[in-house]
Amino acid sequence: MKRNDYNPPLTEEASFGPSIGLLEFATVPRGIEAADALLWEAAVTMCFSAPVQPGKYVMLFSGSVEDVKSAMRRGEEIGGHDVIDRLMIPQVHEQVVNGLGRRDGYIDGKLDAVGIIETTTVAAAIAAADRALKEATVDLFDLRIANGLGGKSFLCVTGAISDVRSSIAAAARVAGEAGRLSRDVVIPNPHPDLSRYL
Numbered sequence: 001m002k003r004n005d006y007n008p009p010l011t012e013e014a015s016f017g018p019s020i021g022l023l024e025f026a027t028v029p030r031g032i033e034a035a036d037a038l039l040w041e042a043a044v045t046m047c048f049s050a051p052v053q054p055g056k057y058v059m060l061f062s063g064s065v066e067d068v069k070s071a072m073r074r075g076e077e078i079g080g081h082d083v084i085d086r087l088m089i090p091q092v093h094e095q096v097v098n099g100l101g102r103r104d105g106y107i108d109g110k111l112d113a114v115g116i117i118e119t120t121t122v123a124a125a126i127a128a129a130d131r132a133l134k135e136a137t138v139d140l141f142d143l144r145i146a147n148g149l150g151g152k153s154f155l156c157v158t159g160a161i162s163d164v165r166s167s168i169a170a171a172a173r174v175a176g177e178a179g180r181l182s183r184d185v186v187i188p189n190p191h192p193d194l195s196r197y198l
Helices: 028-041 065-082 094-100 122-135 161-177 192-197
Strands: 019-025 045-052 056-063 083-089 113-119 138-145 153-159 181-188
Touching: 019 028, 019 065, 019 122, 028 045, 028 056, 028 065, 056 065, 065 083, 083 122, 094 122, 094 138, 113 122, 113 161, 122 138, 122 153, 122 161, 138 161, 153 161, 161 181
Parallel strands: none
Antiparallel strands: 019 056, 019 083, 045 056, 113 153, 113 181, 138 153
C-alpha cells in the first residue's frame, strides 16, 4: 500500500475553507444517513465521506463557519450514540489541508528532529496536526488516517528540536484531553537513514 492510499479519497469538488468539520461514526449505515442529512441542512462541500477501518465511517466537510456548525449539529443529531468523535476547526492550517489531500511532504534526508503522534480516532489526529502546526515552526510530512492502521491515525512533523518538542507537546495535550492519545514521541537528531523509512 502506498503512503497516500491510507486516507479516504477526496471528492473531485473538494475544497477546504475556511472551516472544516469532521464526524466519525461507529457504523457505516448511520454515517451515510448523517451525511445525507447534513448535506440537506447546510451549504457545505463534502470533501470525503467513506467507510474506514475497522468498520467505521468518516466524513469531512468544509464551508463557512456557520454552515459547518449547522451541518455538525444535524450530523450529530442523526448519528446519536453512533458518533464516536467529532471535530470543527474554524481556520484550519494549510498544511493539514495538504495532508488530507494526500500531497505527501518532502524529506531531504537531513532532519533536526522528528515528532510523531498516534491517536485512536481520525478527528483527534487532525486536531493534533492543526495544533502542532499552529504551535511552532514545523512541517507536517505525513498524516495517515484510519485505513491500514486498524482505525488509528498518526502524524509526523519535522523541524528544529525545540520547535518539534513544543509542537508535539501541544498536540499531545489536545489528543490527551480528548482521551484519544495512543502515543507521542520526539526523536532529536535522528539517524540520517531514518528519512528513507518515513
